[in-house]
Amino acid sequence: MxxxxxxxxxxxxxxxxxxxxxxxxxxxxxxxxxxxxxxxxxxxxxxxxxxxxxxxxxxxxxxxxxxxxxxxxxxxxxxxxxxxxxxxxxxxxxxxxxxxxxxxxxxxxxxxxxxxxxxxxxxxxxGLAQGEHLHPVQEQFIEHDAMQCGFCTPGMIMSCANLLERNKQPTLDDVKQACSGNLCRCGTYPRVFEATLAAAKQMKGGNGNA
Amino acid sequence: MPDAQISDKSPAAAPVPEKPPIPQAAAPKSGGEKPETESNMYPVGIAGVDIHQSRRDVPEGEPPPLAINDQLKSIGKPTPRVDGRAKVTGAAKYTADVKLPGMLYARMLTSPHPHAKIKSIDTSAAEKAPGVKAIHLLDHTFGMAQEKGEEGNKYPLVRFAGQPFAAVAADTQQHADNAARMINVDYEILPFVTDIEKAKQNDAPLVFAGQAEQKGTAGGGGGPAGLSQSGNVRGPAKGGNKQDGGIDDAFKDADVVVETEYHTSVQTHCALETHGFVADWKPDLLTVWASTQGTGSVRDELAAVFNLPKSKVRVITEYMGGGFGAKFGASNPGVLATHLSKKAGAPVRLMCDRKEEHLGTGNRPSSNQKYKIGAKKDGKLVAIQCTNYGTAGVGTGAGATAVAQNIYPCPAIYTEDYDVFTHAGPAAAFRAPGHPQAAFGFEQSIDELAEKLGIDPLALREVIDQSEARSVERKIGAEKIGWSNRKPAGSDAGPVKRGIGMAQAIWYRSSNRDSHCEVRITQDGSVELLSGVQDIGSGIRTVLAQVVAEELGLKPSDITIKIGDTSYPNGPGSGGSVTTNSITPVARDAAWKVKQEMLKQIAPKLGARADDLTLADGKVASKSDPSKGMSFKAAAAKLDTEQIAARAQRVQDYPVTEDQQQQQPQLAEGGGQRRRGRRGAGSGGLGGVQFVQVAVDTDTGVIKVEKVVAVHDCGRPMNPLTLTSQINGGIIQGLSYALFENRILDRNTGLMVNPNLEQYKIAGAKEMPEIEPIVIEQYWGRSSTDAAGIGEPATVPTAAAIGNAVYNAIGVRVRQTPMTPAAVLAALAQKDSSNGRSA
The missing domain is CATH 3.10.20.30 (Beta-grasp domain)
Incomplete structure (x- = not known):
């Protein structure tokens, strides 16, 4: 080069x-x-x-x-x-x-x-939250404890929230694929999957803001 | 046993014991008692199995016994993190995020050679480079073993590639990076050895010519002092009850003997936030932001290195991005950042880069464990012998015999641990130092013994294991994983074979008496807790809020938790799974004391007696006259002064009598359950049992972990939500260790070939099994919260359980970590050839 x-x-x-x-x-x-x-x-x-x-x-x-x-x-x-x-x-x-x-x-x-x-x-x-109103993925990350040290959390949320922009009804495998590049050393992945699927459900129910 | 557990699937289903005990303060014993203690009845036992009341003589001023979780409002309830919002919005400030006015950026200079003498260092070009404000050279490298008599050299001897010895501070990171490259170092390159077997040979290049020692940290690690050293081999560190001889004779009583061998790789910590510091040297106060597991440990080391009173060093850790044992003290980056700040007269940020993190900030040592285990036909153990050689690089502490020493009582145990020095980065404490590797060897060996005895592995453990908690855990886990459907080893038809295995953990319930906090109530009704303790991701911030909320009848979100700052009362370092055990009783004690003061002041204003008042549901109320009461906020407004506060310090674990110890061996301090305590307040055993289902593709060698059931105990569970997150994390790190992780050093160059996060593979989303974490609720009556930690026990048995499951799947042992496809195929090929078939 x-x-x-x-x-x-x-x-x-x-x-x-x-x-x-x-x-x-x-x-x-x-x-x-x-x-x-x-x-x-x-x-x-x-x-x-x-x-x-x-x-x-x-x-x-x-x-x-x-x-x-x-x-x-x-x-x-x-x-x-x-x-x-x-x-x-x-x-x-x-x-x-x-x-x-x-x-x-x-x-x-x-x-x-x-x-x-x-x-x-x-x-x-x-920029993901709208003012005080958290994005459903952010809300569900808190609710499902999809974080430990929290250092991977912003990147993880950006990947998972982006999935829900593209796919309103993701499967567990879709979520795994969406964050397959996001490394978490604390080992929080199962909670990330749960939170993202819950957020999809929440957004489908019309409670989301995204 | 379904009601004995808290599952993350149904966190709201609190266990209901058969006879809900209501702890009551008993009258102090009369006559002959020491005046400074009082006697109370405490719940003891496992919820859903048996809970009874047991007497404890506790120091005067301790709060009354806490009811079991079922009867509490905050403690024991799944509680989302109080700092969750900060973490999901990116607002949480980590050390890497700190930016101060005029702050400079630093870069370390590390050796590209594994063994070299530094003849000279020329910094003249770097000094003139754009933006450079300060350069500092170290005469001594921190965080590794030290050779006696080597002090006072101008430059440190380079003993591993990646060893730091200088740093540059400049106005931008790019300028600092550039200038570090412009420092000219004249090395005399020396012969090196990175392979452990070669290092053991007589003619191997010596890592240390003389006696070398390394102290452990608050997180553990480090080897025992004063061991003999021959060439690169240091030891043995002896363990067990037959250290003075007689182990060979003991095997004569055995009906069955197994001899086994296991090897584990070097694992690096890979915390996502690297080791890093922002140091701000001012004449009257050194302030340091640190990515650390122990704010106090950083303060102490900097005070010692810079000859400052501890009161002139302030260390802040608001958020930190993972440590796993390696982040204690200031070490090289902290000391260098501070020197640079002192020289430049400006704050300096020094964050290690990813390569430096892999090479020089710690790792889990390798092990090569050889076991000989003898048992009677019925499974009773008669003798255990283990010899282990491991390398902690230029550090010490490669012990991997603790599980063999401590988990199952046996009349004859003898272990030897040898450290083999190599020209590689030093080990550091890593989540349950020595234990995942020891469990990988020993718990698989126990399965090998079971097979030779013709006894089911679970049934054998019923015979040899005296832990009440693990017995309960085995029953729960066996049912969840479907143990009764487990097939004979290697019996699946077809190329993909499934198997089920299990393994057990041992860890040590210990705490640190240097744990203090202050709880304040202010007239506006606000409540805050202050302590130097740091939240390393385990969620102690939230648990502390729960404890204070419980005592004051408020919600966790009502409590402001201010931690991670040495300006606050001393907190414990977060290593050894001691944090919850150490600091939650202190929080409760302080909250209880400040509550007493509040009620004393409020009582006259309500026309009630203080001992007739309670705090619950956000109100002060009279127990005898419900009409007398007011909100917590209104009561706070009536305090005599703007603020009231109480301090507390961790008291010793409540003592138990010998009778009580015999009834419940896990109450015992020490005993077979060793813990090298640092200012410890008492200890005992923790358990944990994990069950694993795997699918092994015998064509490709790929192991897929499909399901993990993990049943653990940690005393009183404080926050089932964050607790089960930690269990998930322990399992996932264990899975990653078992299947993927390997620090690879090129034996010809001495360099690490995978110092990054794509070739040093850690488990990702795609490798996740279904995980079911379950926590039993156990009470000992040993502190005012009776809580213990979970971080370490959760990672101890995972690799071993995967190993046992792989054996059950394919009928052959893969005797190493990582169990790579190549290792699996090699093991299968060996089995085929030993069966007389071509591979």
């Missing part, structure tokens, strides 16, 4: 870090190809090194940042936006703790350059 000059100035940090990582390769290539196409369309000029100004739309709000072009979305959310609900655990796309939604799809924000998230709708754990 050459860097910077021939590719819009973007240091492919995520790509370099993840290249050769079997588990993450497919998703990674998808994103990289997509991102490359986007960049080529937008500009071939060199960006960085040094901070550049970008605007991201996070939880419906436009926010301006001065960031290194190599910064991942996870870093920008946590360090620049002070939104620390999104966790960094492996920093290479193998644990899903950093899961956010981009244009309605789950992505690992540690594998996504912030630059690539420009012009997209980013949703983080902080």
């Amino acid at each position: 050459s860097n910077r000059t021939d590719r819009g100035g973007l240091s492919r940090r995520g790509f370099l870090k993840g290249a050769g990582v079997a588990a993450a390769t497919t998703a990674l290539l998808d994103r990289s190809v997509e991102a490359l196409a986007q960049e080529n369309k937008e500009s071939r000029s060199v960006v960085g090194p040094g901070a550049v100004a970008i605007t991201l739309k996070v939880n419906g709000q436009h926010k301006d940042f001065q960031i290194e072009p190599s910064a991942t979305l996870a870093e920008v959310l946590r360090v620049h936006a002070d939104m620390t609900g999104t966790k960094i655990v492996c920093d290479r796309g193998s644990c899903s703790a950093c899961t956010v939604w981009i244009d309605g799809k789950t992505v690992c924000s540690c594998m996504t350059l912030a630059m690539d998230a420009r012009g997209r709708e980013i949703k983080t754990i902080e």
Whole structure:
């Protein structure tokens, strides 16, 4: 991989870090190809090194940042936006703790350059509840104790809530599939399954807000 | 026994004992009694089996006996976490999330070589790198064994790849990362050994040339001091009742003898939040946010290293992302962060990265256990011998004989544990140190003995196991898993074969007297509890709210719990499953004391006697005249001062008489049930029995765990919801250990080949079996809450139970963890070849 000059100035940090990582390769290539196409369309000029100004739309709000072009979305959310609900655990796309939604799809924000998230709708754990009103998945995570230390919880919830966006009547296997990339070391998975299935039921009953 | 249990399936179905006992304070014994104790009757026994009243002489000022859970409002009821909302919204602040004004970011420098002498370190380029504010070099590496006489060297000797010895602080993480790479180190590379068998040989490179020792932490771990050392082999640490000889003779009485061998891999902790600290050095106070299991342990180590009074060190752990035994003390990252903050005059955040976490912050040592077990025809044990060699890398504490020593009484027990030093990262306490590996070997060996005796494994345990709790647990579990339908080993037709197995846990009911808290009631009606104790994910924050709510007649959500800060009264470290046992009696004692004060002040205002008043359902009421009463909030408003408060400290476990111990052996302190206590307040045994159903594909070697029934005891269950979450977690870690986890070191380079979370495989959603956690309700009358912990016993027997189930499925033992497809196929091939068939 050459860097910077021939590719819009973007240091492919995520790509370099993840290249050769079997588990993450497919998703990674998808994103990289997509991102490359986007960049080529937008500009071939060199960006960085040094901070550049970008605007991201996070939880419906436009926010301006001065960031290194190599910064991942996870870093920008946590360090620049002070939104620390999104966790960094492996920093290479193998644990899903950093899961956010981009244009309605789950992505690992540690594998996504912030630059690539420009012009997209980013949703983080902080934006899932509507004001004081928790998302049904959040409510049921509390009710079913689908957390222990809680460090995987935001990513886990983003994966499970996203499933319910796509599938209103998930089976147990659907839930397992949806959070199959989310690692939990405390071993809370059975409660995550219960909570998500309960949330699906709650949303079907019309009590949900999503 | 359906009414003896709390199942997560029906948490509301509280057990109903045949004769609900109503504890009553008995009159103090007259004459000859020490004046500072009083005598009360306490419920003792297992709910649904037998609960009777037993007398205890308890320190004066202890609250009255607590009724069994069935008669309580908050304690024992499934209670969602009080901090659940913070965790599901991302609002919970972990150490990794702390950001202070002017905070710098740090990166450690670690050795790329497994064994090397550092000749020089040149930091000049790094110092000039963009954003760099401070660099610190360590002359000493924390968290590993120390060789005598090695103090005072300029640089530490590198003994494992990943050993940290320096760190850089800069304005951004990227600048710190870059600058750490610019530190120039001149290494003299030395020969190394990472393979345990090679390390045992006489000509192996020495990890420590002289005697090396490592202290354990509050979480356990570490080996005994003063053992002999020969080459890289340290030990033996002897155990059992035949340490002075005679074990060979004991086997002469045996009708049947089995000899077995089991091997377990090195497991790393993989807490999702890595070890990390934010240190803020100020001249009059060092404040440190720490991802720790013991706020006090971090304070103590930093105070010692920096020669500060403990009162000048404040450690905060609001939330922490998992520890599992490895997070005690400041260790290298905490000490480095503090040095950097002192040098830079700014707060410094140092979080280990994932690779550093795997390499240098702890692991569960390997084991190679050889057993010889002798028994009579009826199953009675006559002799147990175990020799274990394990490696804790550059640490000590690879013992794996505790289960053989402690779980079943036997007239002749002799064990030897040897630590083999290798050039690998140091072990640390890991959820039930020594026990999952020991159970994997010993509980499978007991099944092998049962087979040789021609006795059902469950029936054999009825003969050899004296634990009342485990006996009850076996009955419940056997029914749930369908033990009576269990088929002979390897008898399924077709390539996918199912099997059922079980194994038992032993753990130690222990507590820490250095457990304090304060409970405050303020005139606005608010109630708060303060303690240094930290919630590591087990849910102690919620349990403390339940305890205070119970005593004050409020709801758990009415109580504000302020913990995880050494500014508050000392809390216990959360290791050894001691937290609930240590701190809940203290919370109850303090809440009871402050309640007495409140009632004393309110009584005249109600025209009642204080001892006639109760607090229940959010009200103060007179027992004799129901017309006299008011809400808790109104009563608080009438307090004489703005705030009243009470402090309490953990008292010793209530003593029991020898007669009582004989009637209920699990009441005994120590005895066969060892616990190296740290300022312990008493101990006894905990049990736990797990049953597992597996399906093994004999074509591919893949083991699928289909179902786990786990029946456990931990005294009085405090919060069945979080309790069963911990049991799930123990099982899942045990499953992961049994099937997947293996720290692989390349013997040619000494480097870990899988220091990440995709090649170091831990169990994920797809591998989850159906799990049924069940908790029996047991009372000992040993403290004001009679609660104990569950974190460790829940993970002790899982791998062993899976091993026994795999044997039942395929008729061949897989004598190692992880039981990978390759290991299964190899075991099957060996069986085929020994049967004279081609593999």
